[in-house]
Amino acid sequence: MSSAVQRPAPPGGDDLFSLDAELGRDLAAIDWAATPLGPPRRWPQSLRAAVSILLSSRFPMWMAYGPQLTFFCNAAYRRDTLGRKYPWALGRPASEVWAEIWADIGPRIDTVLSTGKATWDEALLLFLERSGYREETYHTFSYSPLRDDDGALTGMLCVVSEDTERVVGERRMATLRDLGSDLSVVRTEQEMLAFASEQLGRNLRDLPFTLTYLFEPDGHAWLAASTGIRAGRPAAPSILTADGSGDVWPAARLARQEPVLMDLDGPPFRELPIGDWPEPPNQALLVPLPRQGAGPYGFLVAALNRYRPLNDGYRGFVELTAGHVATGIGSARSYRVQQRRAEELAELDRAKTAFFSNISHEFRTPLTLIMGPVQELRDRLPPGDQRARDEVEVIHRSGLRLGKLVNTLLDFSRIEAGRVQARYEPVDLPVFTAELASVFRAAIERAGLAFEVDCPPLDRPVYVDRGMWEKVVLNLLSNALKFTFDGGIRVSLDADGDHAVVRVSDSGVGVPVDEMPRLFERFHRVPSARARSNEGSGIGLALVQELVHLHGGTIAAQSEPDSGTTFTIRLPYGHAHLPADQIAETTGSHAATETAEPFVQEALRWLPEDAGGSGLTAPDTSAVVPATAAVDGPRARVLVADDNTDMRDYLRRLLTGQYEVITVADGAAALAAARNHPPDLIVSDVMMPGLGGLELVTALRAEPRTAGVPVMLLSARAGQEAAVEGLSAGADDYLVKPFAAQEFLARVRGNVDLARLRNHHSQWRTALIDSLQEGFFVADADGTIVEVNSAFTDILGYPADGLPYPAPHPWWPDPHADSSAHEQVTEAYRQVISAPHGSTVVPLRHRDGHRLWATLATNSVRDDRGTRMMVGTIRDVTTERYAAARDTALNAMNECLASARTVPEVLQAAVTRLRRQWLAPAVFARAGAATVSAPTVGAPTVGAPTVGAPTVGAATVGAVGVVRDADADADPPAAMDGLRDVPQSRILIESGGGGRPIGAGTTVDSPVGPVAIWLTLDPARGFGTEDQTLLLLLCGSLAQALHRAHAFDQQREVAVTLQRAILGPVALPDGFAVRYQPALEVGGDWYDAVDLPDGRIGIMVGDCVGRGLSAATVMGQLRSAGRALLLRATGPSEVLTALDQFAVLLPEAICTTALCAILDPGNGQLVYSSAGHPPAILTLSDGRTELLAAGLGLPLGVLPGRPRQETNTVVPPGAVLLLYTDGLIERRRRPLEAGIARAAETVRDYRALPVEQLADRLLSQMTSSDGYSDDVALLLYRHPAPLDIAFDADAGVLAPARTVLRAWLRRAGVDSRVTQNVLVAAGEACANAIEHGNRDAHGRIHLVAATAGEDIQVTVADTGRWLDEQTSENRYRGNGIRLMRALMNHVDLRTGPTGTTVTMSTRITP
Amino acid sequence: MTTPLHITTSQAPDGRPRLTAVGEIDISNTKEFTAKLCDAVAPGHRLLVDLTLVTYLDSAALAALFAYAKQIDIHISPLNETLFSFSGLSQLTTIRVIPADQDQPSSAG
Structure with a gap:
């Protein structure tokens, strides 16, 4: 047996250091004999034990031992805290290693050494110099005493976790949260900046000072706000010039959107404020204040914390801050513009309405009272008094002029209100136009100008309203005469396809180019160097344009200064483009009416006196304007009713010389004509079909309006009786046919004079009543x-x-x-x-x-x-009514928009409201296609988003596409595309047949680019000026709401980013999968899984009350506290009890629910405790489900001090443990139990999947149709954690690999016989890899084993090519593959260019 | 590092030669096992190959046993029963499964 196998022997000598290969080498290299501790061989057992604990722990630790407090640390501490002090620090006195913070930690160590009691510090600020500069760091640590073999205090062991990222991150998050806390109330720019300054000024650590400069259009920048520094200091000049020469800050570079990092050295930066630090900042980051689709609003100078590195997180924080300020400015400016626009529109509308009604009322009545008497005066003046006659003429002409002006305004008023009573009839346009033009001939020629009228016949008539067309031609001619001093005026007419084209050209002063666009604008007078008169209202051409448009025609002007102007009118033939009910097929009177006189009178007065001659009336007009200005005054109107045509004509001939005669053929027609316009006398035959003369008299007398009209009856019936009958019916005179012409005329005159006298009063009454605007x-x-x-x-x-x-x-x-x-x-x-x-x-x-x-x-x-x-x-x-309705509509819209939070929600609410407002068949909103597709704030990089799948993100902000509200899935009409060319606050109206509007749209400015709004209209309803004003006002509200929603989206995005940054990145213990999915409004859900020093794993899942950034902050603190408590290796109930106390200090944390557990990954022992949290779900390998519902206590902080229960259970091999927050299971109107059951069912169905896939599956299966309404945090663990080892492809390591696999199989609860099968099968796979996979290269084998439901799966992968069964050369290894197939249920062999992977599975129990 | 394997030869109680292996057999020590097996096989006797204390063996070891199948009897532990039943070796020679609790009649002293 080799010596390596004998390792369990106690560490002795150098072996002590071999617990950590790299650190051990450096420890071994130290000359320990030179330290008070002496050579390691002679170290006391207590020191050895301490060092071995230290080196084998994965948790950051250091210790100080012996008289000089000699410094030791482990690899984790080296990595997290020691930085560049390694390996220098090893073996040195602790006071030397941590000299810069000895003032902070020395006393604590003394306390430990003198009292033997452990210390505990949470998030203590320490300035470390481990990276080459003084660094702001925060550590949570505990010093515990170390005793020597005799029990005397001789050193201390420190367990430490660094909290710098968390503390700094939370501080920055708090600033961003405060900045975004009040976005719903739009303020003025100044208020917004003051608010932002207040927030920024509260974080003098990350932002020792800030300066906010805003650009002016000329490029210079001014200091709009500052924090931490007084404006006007050398580093904070109030103005920066556009070229930037000699300025402190490079405004020009920022204007080009370049962020600038500046060292703060040189004269302006002496004596900078120090913020919350001992020394002033030495760098500043300058970032632009981004504006959608344009150069930046300005820029933010952020002085940087010299004790923190400018990493992605810090940079992201500064950019987010600038983004917030920019959003605020954008919102405030947009608000200001919208406000002004709405006020202007409303004001304009009010003024216009008032003006039109006033002018009519105030002018018409007195005009009537002036013109009547003047007319009479003209008739009565004795011929000799020329002077008086001249003066009366002046009054008369002025009256006409005033009347013309008032009538023009009233025309407008009617057009505006849609009350134009047009009568479009087929007219021989060349003849009619030439006739009208001839009215001006005398005046033009008298002015010494040539006048050419060229109107050749057209092959078809043109439908025009005679009255309107007169105004068109007369206005244009009057205009031409006014501005022409040499040359001439020309009226021409010709055909062009489907149009008749009329041109009025002059060789006058012309119109300056820059005035051309406003030529037809109402009340706009083109300033002209020369004109025959300074009088003018600036409405003539505007009226002409309106009238031409009513005819479905167009008018255009071409002009060149000093050479003349040409107006071109194009009128379509036919009448399809005109309202059907206003078409008349008959042709009415053919003479120009009295409209012409005021025009000519006015024009004549522009001409010099000598040229004007003595003409008090326009000579030519008398030809076409009959009798109005006749010397013997207004002629009496006589209505003749007789069914005999010859008789009618005879009577007309008799009367025409002295009277205005109207003839009708029967009594009914006479009655209608009399009602419409009572004549001075009615001459009627007695015998007529239908309504006879006597009945006519009776009917006339019955009506007040006609009761006073004198009637003279003509009858063939002679005799006293007939006369009495007629007179008793109410007739004034009775004449028997035949009669002498002289007698007839005498009787008529007598009756008319009598009647005039008699009716004087009633006629004035009628005139007055008719002059009333009401x-x-x-x-x-x-x-x-x-x-x-x-x-x-x-x-x-x-x-x-x-x-x-x-x-x-x-x-x-x-x-x-x-x-x-x-x-x-x-x-x-x-x-x-x-x-x-x-x-x-x-x-x-x-x-x-x-x-x-x-x-x-x-x-x-x-x-x-x-x-x-x-x-x-x-x-x-109607107008007043609409104004009130407008307020109501605006309120309703604002109310709808107030409850919408995101851009899509706002658009949906708006289209729904607009549709209801106009009862429109459909309404669409389209956000600009390619304008914005991503959030504008710099992508925050505070932490890589390794957590979960970002399904709900800020991507919804841009590219909204089309939002609609319609009965069916209607598509937006093509006309909507036309909005692209329409400037903002203008309205595009699409007209259908008969000129009725069938759609209207406009565009709305928004932070996501222009939004097109389109209403499909019911043509019967119309879409007048009132509607247009209202639509613009509502769109103004929408624009504000979009700004608000965009700010909300951005704020949410910040919250999500920060939430993710707090939750990750984490190195999860093996076998775990976690997910965090934010809801629309981010909540305070969290999870944590951490390796504890004793080899167990601490698990926590919790859910704070509340939403948004504040909940996220509370969550961050609870999670840190929970982790720190878990690391102290107390039990779950103690952790929760301690969190109860913590919650008392942090009131927002009260009522947080949490589930805390500690798991032994070796044997599946689980101890847990719940603070009011939904139960964890344990799914066994056979699919049975258990709820871990014991150990349930109250939510955090509800009854602090009350002891908590904890429960022991076992996670058996192959089982899956699911911890979650209620967002996963909570559904409206569904009991929680149903959600839990559904989650359990989902885990059961997919329990064989790897935990990562299972987590994804769970999230997608549990989500409802509209996403999660609450945050979801979940944590999955399958016991045991998969085995994942890699080793050299060498026969020598097969035995140890088998040992490891065997141990894992035991943990996985695999039966001994199956274990043997798996070992052999895996062994064969490894042997193949060694013998055939890696003949040349120095390869590696990767072995993974995992449970999957009731199966166990083993994967062996290598980096070479394998033999497969067919090409087997080697019998032995061919046998190996056969063996694998025999021993396992399923074997899959895949060979690729990079290597071979064999995947095998079998049942855990045979 | 070599996989632990001890091979001894002795005489079985019934007098025939016996080869006893203790440990694990894999490709790192198949050669050694094959060589010892070759040495132990003698003409005229059926060699008893006692593998009851072998806790692991792979196809290479089986291949060695195949080579001498006609000259040997094999004792194995129940742990390896599945492996041997799949190997087909039982068609060529007798294989006895010796339960772990049964006393080895002739374990080496």
Whole structure:
């Protein structure tokens, strides 16, 4: 037998040092004789025992022994703590080895040596010089006394664990947590910086001082915040220049996103503040404050702790800090911008609404009262008084001009409100346009300009609204004249495919290039060096553009300064692009109306006096604008009703010279015309089909609006009786046919004059009522509307010629489609008409279908006949109503968003809310595809994420893709792609047939790049200015929420990173697998498995109360404390009892649940104790399950001081032990037992898998559809731990390898006969590897044995090529393979280029 | 390091020659075992190969026994019974399984 086998003999002489090969060599090399301890041979037994404990322990230890406290340590201590002092330190006096901390530890050693009592220090700060600099370190250690053979105190043994990483990590984590603690409240930039400074200023250890510089657009940087140092000190200048010359900090490099590490030497850095340390920092790390998609906001100067190395962890901490500050700045700035944008929009909207209603109200009424009397004055002035006549003309022209302005504004108001009453009719556009242009000819020529009109005929008509087209042409011509001083003006028209193209060109002053984009902007006046007039509202061209758009056309302008401007209008043929209900196939009046006069009058006034001549009216206009300005005043309107065409024409010819004549063919038409616009006189035949003359008179007298209209009846029936009949019916005159023309005209004149006198009052009443901006109506006692004004028609779309309107009125909401609104109006109207006066707000429906809200105010009156009537006003309060609705919608949106935490959640909440807001068929949100795919903060490297599978990570932040809310899985429409070109806070509207909106979208700025929002709309609903304003406001809220959520995502990511950093990396004892899976909001779950000095293994799994960073901090402390307690080798109950005390000091730790166990890996003995934790699950190799539910105590800190139970059990061979936190098993509305049973079932089903795979399987099987709602920590162990050995491919080592395998098989509970089979089979595999696998090379054999359920699996791998059965040359080894197959249940042989692996398995029990 | 193996020759109580092996036989000492076996086999006698105290042997050892199968009888411990039953050696010679508690009739002193 060789001597190596005899090792169990007590260590003697040099053998003492052979317990650790490397350290032993260095110990042996020391000249011990020169130390007070003398040569090792003569060392006392106590010293030998101490040294042997030291060297064989895997836990860091050192000791001091003898009179000089000679220093010893083991390999673990060397690795963790001693650093560069090795091997110098061995054998030296401890006071010399640890000279730099002797002041700290010397007294403790003295205490141990004088009292014999052990010391205990937790996380003590010690400045070690083991790496070439003074280093901040933290150690938890205990000094225990060592006695010599006589029992006298002669030294001490120190068990130590270094906590530096933990203490420093927790300190940094606390700072980051505090920085991120208040992100939900968006503050101003200044407040945010003050808050951040307060947090940074509390960690003067890692950040002795910091400076936050922010860049200005010109590149210079200013000091926005500082901690630990006063602003203005040489190292903290308040301004850094853009070029950086001579500056303390290199701002320019930071602006290029370069982090800079600077040594703090040189004049500006003398007398730096020292932070929390004895000496000032000597380095600073400068990192940019990153901004999404742009250069940095600024940069952070972080002075570095000179006592810690700048490693990845420290760098990561500084970058995360900068990331936090940058996020805060981004959030604050975004908030400011959103706030301002929303305020501006609301303000603009309010101002506009107020402006339009005010201007109408304030201007129209006085204008009516000015123009009426002026008109009369013009007619009555004696011809001789030229001066007075001139002055009245000035008043008249100004009135016209003002009226034109007001009307233009009202046009806008109507367009805005969608109340335009257009009538698109087929028009011969060249003729019509040329006619309009000719109105301006005189004025243009008088200005000395050439005027060319080139309008060749088109082959088809163009659908235009005559009134609108007039305004288009007149505005453009007026504009051209205003800015043209030489050359000429040209109007031309031609066809281009499906469009008619009209051009108005001038050779005027032109428009500067930079003004072109704003040319059509409302209220924007292009500043011009030269114009004929400084007057102008800046709305003419804007109106032109709106009107052209209403026609489905486009308008463009081309201009060159000093050479002229051309406006090009393109109108499509046909009427498919126009609203169907506004198409008229008939052609109405062919003459330009009175619209033209104000334009020409205004233009003439720009011209010099001499050029203008004496023309007080525009000579040319009289030709096309009939009679308005006729010398004998406004002509009376006479309505002629006769069914005989010849008679009608005759009467018209008689009357036309003096009167404005309207002819109709029957009584009903006459009644409608009179209702619409009561004439000064009605001449009617008595005998007519349908409604005859007498009935007409009766009907007219029955209505207040027409009761006063004089009627002259014509009849073929002579005689007194007929005349009496007619007059008694209410006619004013009666004329028998045939009659003399002179007599007829005399009677007409007499009646008209009489009527004018009589009706003067009522006409003024009508004029005033019509000039009211508020809708006016009169209703009878039944609620039938019998009179309305034009504003009423504007508001509701129902004209006076439809009167009377009996209740229920046609503008009430549809009783079927909108029954509740219908009932509301019915009831409100009933109350209003029965009360003496009242006011109510009701929803109504405009004739074109759009919904509006109106205030009805009524007063009950008696008319001159004593009948009870009701007069009322109606005011459109839709705008106010919408403003209130907007506030409600904004609140609702904010409420929805408040509860969403992550970016995807926010987007989902937003689309859901938007869909409800607009009752839209579908709403989509799309985060920019390739904008951001990863978090922006520097990847933290505090600890490699070796723990678990990162299934829920921050990867969800970017690349969200499409979020939708729709009935079906609708895809976003193609129009949504168009949003890419739309700037923020603009809205893109997609129109369908008839110009109705079928979709609308906008983009929202967010930290993950622009987010496109798209609403698919119900075309019937419309999407007006109000909707657009609201959408922008809601998107503003969304942008804020996205910033908030992004910050939350980042904070969570930090928490996960830190949690992982605390939990790992760990060297797990063999046979264990662990997982940690964070939930959305990180909790405080942890696990730990640690090799104890006595060879056993301490295990702990726990779960803190609470979530987020604070729970993670508590968890870190509990885990450290638990580990330290386990290492003191006390039992589980003592560990938990001590943690009870610990929890009292750390209130957040109270109620933590934990399961603590100590396992003997040799025999499977397990002792455990539970502090209110769910039971561990033990799954036996045959699939039976046991819950380790004994030893249950209260959660930590609930009743400190109360003793805890512990329970002994055995983990039999092949069994799997599962410890977990409740996140694994807890499901809503399911009992915990069900979850435990499910976990047990999963382990049972997969118990044959290796523990790592089993852990993955368990996590994936137990997860619910939406992931884990709570953290999951789990720990798996299979007994025994797999055997894993490697040895040289040499025949000589087969016997020891067999010994090891045999011992392991015994631990695994394998029957002796099976053991023999396994040994032989494995032996054959090894022999093959030795004989054939490695003939040339010096190979290694790797042998692994593990239990798998009821099986045992052995793998032998080598680095060579094997014989297989077919090519067997050697009979013996061929036999070997046959033997393996015979002895084992399953043999798998794989040979590859790198070697051969044989895997064999058999049942544990035969 | 060589696998521990002691081989002695003696005479069985029935007078025939006996080769007793104690320890383990693997490829590190098969040559030694084969050589001793070869020496011990003598014409005219069936050699008793007593392997009851062999706690491990592999296919190389079996191969040696095959070579002399017709001239030997073999005693083994129950531990190795499976191995021998699979080897096919029993078709060529007699193999006796000697339970561990049964007294070895002629163990070496």
